[in-house]
Amino acid sequence: MAPLKSMEKEYPLIDSHFQSFCASHAIFSLEDFLLYDLHSLIASADNHSSSITFKQGIDQLLSVIDTQLPPLMNGLQLLEDAECNKRLLPTGFKGIDALLGGGLRAGQLTELVGPSSSGKTQACLTSASTVAKNGGSVIYFDTGNSFSPQHIAHLVGQTSGYVIGNQAEPGPLQKVMERIICYSVFDIYQMFDVLQQLKINLKSKIVEPDRRVQLLIVDSISSLITPILGGSGPQGHALMISAGYLLKKLADEHNIAVLVTNHMVAGEGGTSKPALGESWKSVPHIRLLLSREYGSNVCNVSTLKHPSVVCLRHALWFVFGKKKGLKLSFYC
Amino acid sequence: MNKKEENEKGGVKGWIDGDETAHYMLRRISALRSTLLVPPLHRVPLRLGNVIEIFGPSPSAKTQILIQVAINCVLPKEWNGVRYGGFDHSVLFLDLDCRFDISRFSQMLTHRIMEGNAIGDCDKTLYDLCMQRFLYARCSNSFEFLQTLKSLHYRLKREKDHGVSVQLLLIDSIGAFHWVDRASMFLSLKEHNRKKLFLQSVSEAVVQDIKKLLQVHPMLVIATKSVIFGNTYSTASEEVNGCSRNVTRSPQHIQYREYMPSVWQSFVTHRILLRRSDDQPVINNSENSSLYVLEWLLPRIGLPDKIIVKDNGVFVDS
Numbered sequence: 212m213a214p215l216k217s218m219e220k221e222y223p224l225i226d227s228h229f230q231s232f233c234a235s236h237a238i239f240s241l242e243d244f245l246l247y248d249l250h251s252l253i254a255s256a257d258n259h260s261s262s263i264t265f266k267q268g269i270d271q272l273l274s275v276i277d278t279q280l281p282p283l284m285n286g287l288q289l290l291e292d293a294e295c296n297k298r299l300l301p302t303g304f305k306g307i308d309a310l311l312g313g314g315l316r317a318g319q320l321t322e323l324v325g326p327s328s329s330g331k332t333q334a335c336l337t338s339a340s341t342v343a344k345n346g347g348s349v350i351y352f353d354t355g356n357s358f359s360p361q362h363i364a365h366l367v368g369q370t371s372g373y374v375i376g377n378q379a380e381p382g383p384l385q386k387v388m389e390r391i392i393c394y395s396v397f398d399i400y401q402m403f404d405v406l407q408q409l410k411i412n413l414k415s416k417i418v419e420p421d422r423r424v425q426l427l428i429v430d431s432i433s434s435l436i437t438p439i440l441g442g443s444g445p446q447g448h449a450l451m452i453s454a455g456y457l458l459k460k461l462a463d464e465h466n467i468a469v470l471v472t473n474h475m476v477a478g479e480g481g482t483s484k485p486a487l488g489e490s491w492k493s494v495p496h497i498r499l500l501l502s503r504e505y506g507s508n509v510c511n512v513s514t515l516k517h518p519s520v521v522c523l524r525h526a527l528w529f530v531f532g533k534k535k536g537l538k539l540s541f542y543c
Numbered sequence: 544m545n546k547k548e549e550n551e552k553g554g555v556k557g558w559i560d561g562d563e564t565a566h567y568m569l570r571r572i573s574a575l576r577s578t579l580l581v582p583p584l585h586r587v588p589l590r591l592g593n594v595i596e597i598f599g600p601s602p603s604a605k606t607q608i609l610i611q612v613a614i615n616c617v618l619p620k621e622w623n624g625v626r627y628g629g630f631d632h633s634v635l636f637l638d639l640d641c642r643f644d645i646s647r648f649s650q651m652l653t654h655r656i657m658e659g660n661a662i663g664d665c666d667k668t669l670y671d672l673c674m675q676r677f678l679y680a681r682c683s684n685s686f687e688f689l690q691t692l693k694s695l696h697y698r699l700k701r702e703k704d705h706g707v708s709v710q711l712l713l714i715d716s717i718g719a720f721h722w723v724d725r726a727s728m729f730l731s732l733k734e735h736n737r738k739k740l741f742l743q744s745v746s747e748a749v750v751q752d753i754k755k756l757l758q759v760h761p762m763l764v765i766a767t768k769s770v771i772f773g774n775t776y777s778t779a780s781e782e783v784n785g786c787s788r789n790v791t792r793s794p795q796h797i798q799y800r801e802y803m804p805s806v807w808q809s810f811v812t813h814r815i816l817l818r819r820s821d822d823q824p825v826i827n828n829s830e831n832s833s834l835y836v837l838e839w840l841l842p843r844i845g846l847p848d849k850i851i852v853k854d855n856g857v858f859v860d861s
Contacts, residue, residue: 245686246689246744250755276693277698280687284680285677286648290645449726451722452719452720459642463641489769489771490722515602520831
């Protein structure tokens with residue numbers, strides 16, 4: 212936020228006289244003004260000779276604050292925005308889609324938690340290929356070199372029969388693959404860099420509706436955050452929460468669905484629990500738990516947290532096999 | 544001289560006699576600020592100006608309870624002959640977690656309207672009226688939160704001019720920016736030593752702003768707070784006094800570390816702990832539900848309530 216000095220040109224009421232009055236209360240920027248007690252400022256302004264101009268200056272600052280904020284929305288406007296802009300994106304995984312009520316919702320942060328080799332990366336790659344096939348752009352943050360273009364080409368080719376065209380004439384498979392942009396990030400600062408750049412690009416560019424970014428995947432966000440958590444300072448947790456807010460803000464403003472994966476750590480009594488601790492639990496909108504028995508083909512998904520689903524639900528489906536079946540059971 | 548002495552005497556006597564009796568004062572105040580019974584928090588009568596904090600480990604049904612309270616507030620007392628028993632006022636929801644799902648609110652409201660209606664369909668005008676009374680704002684950092692609070696006075700005044708008055712302020716997750724504020728290196732351009740931490744300054748500013756707001760627009764404030772430190776179990780078998788049933792399991796007293804600054808802690812007038820119940824709910828044929836335990840810590844009521852969350856709402860299981 213701007214220091215008061217820079218606001219003088221645009222708002223002539225905030226002149227140097229008013230600025231020195233504010234400086235006497237140690238207010239040099241809009242942020243200092245927000246932290247200061249308004250009533251004592253007005254009371255102190257009353258004691259001055261030019262109290263009317265000071266009060267006008269204070270009112271001017273308050274109206275600047277008011278204009279910077281979006282207006283209050285009511286329930287009907289929110290619902291309209293949710294229905295028009297926040298669409299459901301099918302992931303291609305019938306089990307996950309069934310639990311999510313149709314697919315990943317734009318504007319929401321979905322988390323997949325599970326022990327290693329439970330199908331998280333598989334789910335991410337399948338979602339990327341499905342969304343790209345249906346015409347949207349996908350941004351994939353790969354933290355562990357698990358992104359495999361061959362696998363995606365195989366998944367796309369499997370369901371739609373696209374084949375790789377020759378160099379001169381790119382076939383439909385090429386077009387689908389072009390929509391998936393993969394970034395290799397190995398620490399959280401790199402991810403912040405890329406996200407900030409993405410924010411600027413999205414704000415300035417006007418893209419045709421079929422090339423819009425619809426899905427953002429971070430596989431896995433826990434490997435970026437776990438190294439910085441721990442230690443006695445709050446910086447690690449602060450970075451984790453800031454990353455969460457940045458992702459949610461991107462999701463909400465540009466109608467993107469965000470999918471992140473998390474791993475498991477040991478909890479009390481020998482059970483496992485999701486990594487990243489208590490503070491992370493309040494960041495994602497939806498949390499799904501994946502698990503797979505060793506040596507089995509059956510993958511198990513259940514809901515840990517969902518804003519509309521009242522009880523835990525389970526879904527089972529077969530993966531890695533020739534037959535893809537689905538069995539739904541409800542547990543409460 | 545005589546008149547002055549008489550005036551003085553009358554003044555002293557008047558001062559001893561007092562301005563009004565306690566009975567008269569109670570009558571006057573209860574007419575101004577009547578008590579509200581807000582289900583599912585109806586065990587304790589509340590008044591406008593109270594600040595209630597609901598805390599509990601995730602996932603507990605904190606946001607669901609806020610939505611249920613909001614629905615009770617926006618519904619009218621009576622509509623087309625059906626008694627809904629609502630407070631007939633607007634609600635302001637400040638979403639600091641940025642996780643609110645309007646479709647859940649819409650679902651619960653539709654169910655409630657359909658329940659009351661004899662025909663069983665949803666009255667569109669009533670639905671629209673209630674949805675319009677639900678006001679929403681979201682903040683993604685402490686400065687935006689302070690900006691919203693400071694500008695709320697003028698915004699609420701504008702709404703009041705349109706005939707809409709807000710009686711309920713809901714804040715989802717008052718501790719949402721705790722870590723970010725603690726790690727914040729925000730330094731104002733002051734030359735001398737900063738006596739206070741940024742976290743302290745922000746909390747004081749927030750409490751001041753809400754207090755000033757409550758003076759002009761009396762509202763009931765309900766804030767949720769999530770647990771951010773892992774809990775420490777301390778098993779203690781509770782002596783059950785005066786209860787005829789045998790307690791087979793000793794309830795565990797789970798201690799949750801308080802992390803909000805003391806200025807917020809002293810601002811809060813009521814405190815509720817909400818956590819997932821160990822019992823499994825009876826599985827009905829078509830209904831999905833989850834059970835939670837709601838415990839009033841301030842004022843301390845020994846008996847916890849069982850809260851059941853279904854598709855159509857949040858109820859106290861009796």
